[in-house]
Amino acid sequence: MSPSSQDAAIVRYAYEAGYLKRTPRAGWQLASVPHLESVAEHSFRVGIVAYIIAVHESANPDRAAALSLFHDMPETRIGDIPSVGKRYVSTSDPRQVAHDQAEGLPDALARHITALVDEHESAKRPDASPEARCSRDADKPRVPAAGS
Secondary structure (H helix, E strand, C coil): CCHHHHHHHHHHHHHHHHHHHHCECHHHHHCCCCCCCEHHHHHHHHHHHHHHHHHHCCCCHHHHHHHHHHCCCCHHHHCCCCHHHCCCCCCCCHHHHHHHHCCCCCHHHHHHHHHHHHHHHHHHCCCCCHHHHHHHHHHCCCCCCCCC
16 A cells, blocks of 8 residues: 555544544433533543553553543444443444454554454453453443442
């Protein structure tokens, strides 16, 4: 691929990331929250919280923050499905979407981006990295049960 087509792919990817600013969090819409948080705002906050958790748990905070920063990029193509709707809607695997989004990017950049999404998505597995668990915990905080 020529440098100019790779540059164009980088610009397309960066432009696509901007969609997250205009994509409202679907759960907030369902809850009739008056000032909707965008997916971009959510991802920023998740990155900060993942960094804090990683420092606290002696994981790599830079890696945890990077995982969080890219974890919702697939939502530019598949949308933000609220947790209550996930059991009723089938969407493409976020890892596949990330690989499609990275098509045409310089190989090293594509590998880095897809590895971040792949690692974040692996957080539920027993062999998940500490950084993936920090990123997931920041994204999906668990509320303690009453009396815990």
